Amino acid sequence: MNPDESEGVNGDYLGGQRADDAPVVDTFRMAYNRLDSWLHFLEKTYPNVMAEVEDAIDLERRKEILKEIKIKTKAYKTEYRKLDNTGYLDDLNHYFLFVVDMESEILDMTEEIERIARRHKIGETDDEIHEQGTEIWRKRWHTAIQEINTVIEALWPSTEAKLHEWMEKQAFIRNKDHTLELDYIGSLAKGYKGPPKQHIRFDPTDFDVDANLYAPALAEYAVRVDGQTPDRERIFGRNTSIRPLHDFSDKIQKELVNRIDGIEEDPNDLFDVAIYATSTPEQLDYENRLQEMYDFRALSSSEG
Numbered sequence: 001m002n003p004d005e006s007e008g009v010n011g012d013y014l015g016g017q018r019a020d021d022a023p024v025v026d027t028f029r030m031a032y033n034r035l036d037s038w039l040h041f042l043e044k045t046y047p048n049v050m051a052e053v054e055d056a057i058d059l060e061r062r063k064e065i066l067k068e069i070k071i072k073t074k075a076y077k078t079e080y081r082k083l084d085n086t087g088y089l090d091d092l093n094h095y096f097l098f099v100v101d102m103e104s105e106i107l108d109m110t111e112e113i114e115r116i117a118r119r120h121k122i123g124e125t126d127d128e129i130h131e132q133g134t135e136i137w138r139k140r141w142h143t144a145i146q147e148i149n150t151v152i153e154a155l156w157p158s159t160e161a162k163l164h165e166w167m168e169k170q171a172f173i174r175n176k177d178h179t180l181e182l183d184y185i186g187s188l189a190k191g192y193k194g195p196p197k198q199h200i201r202f203d204p205t206d207f208d209v210d211a212n213l214y215a216p217a218l219a220e221y222a223v224r225v226d227g228q229t230p231d232r233e234r235i236f237g238r239n240t241s242i243r244p245l246h247d248f249s250d251k252i253q254k255e256l257v258n259r260i261d262g263i264e265e266d267p268n269d270l271f272d273v274a275i276y277a278t279s280t281p282e283q284l285d286y287e288n289r290l291q292e293m294y295d296f297r298a299l300s301s302s303e304g
Contacts, residue, residue, distance in 0.1 A: 011198035016029075020080045021195045022073040022095055027298040030199045035110045037133025041124075042113070046138050047232040049120050050190075053113055061109070061231045063206070065102045066197050070092070072098055083293055099198065138280040140204040141191055146263065148188060148209055151255045156182055159248040163218070166244050172225050173217050185274060205262045211273045218242060230277040236275035245273050 008224045039059070042050040053059075076095045080088055112124070124132070160180050167178050187193045187202040212234075220240065222228040222235045229235075237245035253271040256263045281288070 004143060019291060020077050022076045023092065024195055024199055025096060025099040025103065028099050028106070028198050029200055030063075031103050031106045031110070032198070033134075034130055035106050035113070036137060036201055037130040038110060038113050038117075039133070040115075040136040040140070041066050041129045041133035046122060047115075048121070049116060049122065053118055057109055057112055061105065065105060066200070069099060069198060070164075070196045080105075083297065088297070132252075137201060137204070141188075141202050142202045144188060144202075144207070144260070147260050148184065148256075149257060150174070151252060152182070152211070153185070155248060155255070157253050159244055162244040162247075163215075163242075166242070167221075169219050170221060170225075173221050175217040175220045177216040179214060179216060180218075182273075184209050185212045186210055203262070206264075207262050208266070208269050208271070209256070209263070210271060212276065213237070213245075213273050214276045218245075219275050222275055223277060223280075228277075230279055230283065233277060233279055234274040235277045237275060238270070240283060249273055 039050070039053075042053060072095060076091060079085055079091050085091070113268060122129075152184075160182075163180055167173055183189070186207075186209055188207055191202050192199045193202065219235065220241075222240045224229075226240045228239055237249060249271050256271060257265045
């Protein structure tokens with residue numbers, strides 16, 4: 001997977017977006033990832049230069065920029081969903097310009113790093129640094145995957161057994177398919193973040209992780225007994241009364257915080273298990289009608 005490759009509307013980065021998702025500005029993603037390459041490269045190859053960079057540049061500003069973009073994205077989606085919003089094309093343009101402004105800050109940071117590097121007579125070209133930095137990042141991403149795998153694989157077998165035992169005792173479960181297939185989701189699994197953060201690279205120094213569970217019987221229980229409604233075909237285990245999932249999530253959360261660099265305790269973002277659950281007929285009907293209205297509004301705006 002090339003984290004900088006733009007694959008168009010049907011590619012990894014733009015595929016699967018909803019109509020109300022904010023647009024992804026490819027140039028921002030590429031600028032951000034290029035800055036990230038510089039930092040990985042310097043940290044590993046020229047730590048003395050990296051120390052000077054940290055003194056000269058407020059690198060925490062990168063994370064602040066992402067938070068600002070995320071807030072702006074939420075506001076954009078709220079306005080887009082208002083079907084009487086006839087100025088949504090203006091909103092789109094304003095959002096794009098906002099991200100471009102944030103991109104300029106990222107480019108300024110990179111230019112300052114390049115000036116510092118030239119003073120130290122670093123011989124690699126910008127493209128070589130980007131290539132080497134990307135490879136360093138990729139190894140750190142893969143290391144994070146291996147570390148998470150180790151934690152989950154140590155605790156999942158016993159939980160799987162407890163879930164099978166639990167399902168056998170539930171009279172409300174009619175589905176005889178007791179399959180349990182676990183993996184995980186999010187930027188760790190894909191290598192890049194979602195549209196609210198412009199599909200930038202996975203950050204091995206600051207991330208969270210959730211699991212994804214294909215379990216038809218548990219999905220049925222969550223809907224029929226707990227009254228849960230799927231959101232993007234997921235129901236999170238902490239919102240259900242399935243006790244083995246709660247216990248598993250709590251144990252994983254503790255292990256992740258204690259053992260994995262880049263994961264910190266956050267009571268608002270605990271490890272959870274997302275149970276795959278198909279959308280209800282009512283949800284599908286609503287989503288289809290909503291899309292039709294979005295399409296009609298777009299057509300009316302273009303004709304106007």
